Amino acid sequence: MTAEQTPRAQAAAPGEGLAGDPRRFLRSGRLESMPRRWRDKVAVTRYMAVQALPTLLEPVTERELTERLRELTHDPAGLRRAMVDHGLVQRTRDGAEYWRTERTEYDG
Numbered sequence: 001m002t003a004e005q006t007p008r009a010q011a012a013a014p015g016e017g018l019a020g021d022p023r024r025f026l027r028s029g030r031l032e033s034m035p036r037r038w039r040d041k042v043a044v045t046r047y048m049a050v051q052a053l054p055t056l057l058e059p060v061t062e063r064e065l066t067e068r069l070r071e072l073t074h075d076p077a078g079l080r081r082a083m084v085d086h087g088l089v090q091r092t093r094d095g096a097e098y099w100r101t102e103r104t105e106y107d108g
Helices: 007-011 038-052 062-070 076-085
Strands: 089-091 097-100
Touching (some): 062 076, 062 097, 076 089
Antiparallel strands (some): 089 097
């Protein structure tokens, strides 16, 4: 098997998706588990933040955000925490409301 025929080389081949595309970690539109590599985690978190909170600065309740994230992953609390930790989403001090504060490369 040559380097061009290996599964890794095929996955990065033109027309088969970008190597850095966070959607490659989704199955049927859902995130099954967070990737291991830091840059992949950041990319996935940035992508999912836009999916869950498409409108910048739009406040949503904690319950609403959790429901939106539940449609995207089996671990909505973990993904919500990652979005806050990465500075993509802010919340009120009591955690009652959340809003996306950062525009990303995945915004339309």
